[in-house]
Amino acid sequence: MHKHIGFGLNLIALGLFIPGILLPMFSLNMEMSAQVSSSVLTSSIVDKELSILATVEELWQDQRFIVGALIFIFSVCIPLIKTSLVSFAYFKRHTLLEEKIMNFVASIGKWSMADVFIVAIFLAILSTNHADTADNQAISMFGFKLDILISSETLSAAGVGFYYFTGYCLLSLLGTHISQLSLHKQP
Structure with missing residues (x-):
C-alpha cells in the first residue's frame, strides 16, 4: 500500500513540477523617483517576472x-x-x-534538497519587498536653491510558480519517503 501511495504522490509532484519551473517564481519591480520642488519624475528601473527556466x-x-x-x-x-x-x-x-x-534515489535525496534551497533563495529575494531608500540633496546655482529628493522603492512578490514548486518539493520528499518505507515492509 505504501508503494502505491508513494508512487501517486510522486506523480502529483511531477504535475506540480512542470508549472513550478515554467510559471513565474517571483516578480521584482524597482522604481526610482526624483522630486524637484513640486515636480516628480518617476522611472521604472526593473520590472521582471522570472520563472526558474527564465532565470x-x-x-x-x-x-x-x-x-x-x-x-x-x-x-x-x-x-x-x-x-x-x-x-x-x-x-x-519486489x-x-x-x-x-x-x-x-535515497543517496541523491541529499542533493535533491538543493531544490528546497532554491526556494529559500527566492524567499530571500522576496524579503526585499518594500525596501525604500531616499536621499535629499540641495543644489545652489546663481543664487537659486533647489531641493532634490531622490528615492527608490523595490517591490517583490511570490509568483504562482513559487507555490507550485514548493508543493512539488514537499510532495516529492513525502512520496519518495513513503516509497522507501515500502521496501522495508516487503517480505
Whole structure:
C-alpha cells in the first residue's frame, strides 16, 4: 500500500513540477523617483517576472554559467531523474533492481534538497519587498536653491510558480519517503 501511495504522490509532484519551473517564481519591480520642488519624475528601473527556466536563461545570457548550470541541475535535472527513477522502480516490484534504484534515489535525496534551497533563495529575494531608500540633496546655482529628493522603492512578490514548486518539493520528499518505507515492509 505504501508503494502505491508513494508512487501517486510522486506523480502529483511531477504535475506540480512542470508549472513550478515554467510559471513565474517571483516578480521584482524597482522604481526610482526624483522630486524637484513640486515636480516628480518617476522611472521604472526593473520590472521582471522570472520563472526558474527564465532565470537560468537570463543567467546563461549574462555569462554566469556556473550559477545558471547549478540552478538548472539542482532544480530541473535532479528532480526529473529522481522522479523518473522512483516511477521506474514502482514497476519493478519486489526485485533487487527496485531496491538498488530506491537506494540510489535515497543517496541523491541529499542533493535533491538543493531544490528546497532554491526556494529559500527566492524567499530571500522576496524579503526585499518594500525596501525604500531616499536621499535629499540641495543644489545652489546663481543664487537659486533647489531641493532634490531622490528615492527608490523595490517591490517583490511570490509568483504562482513559487507555490507550485514548493508543493512539488514537499510532495516529492513525502512520496519518495513513503516509497522507501515500502521496501522495508516487503517480505
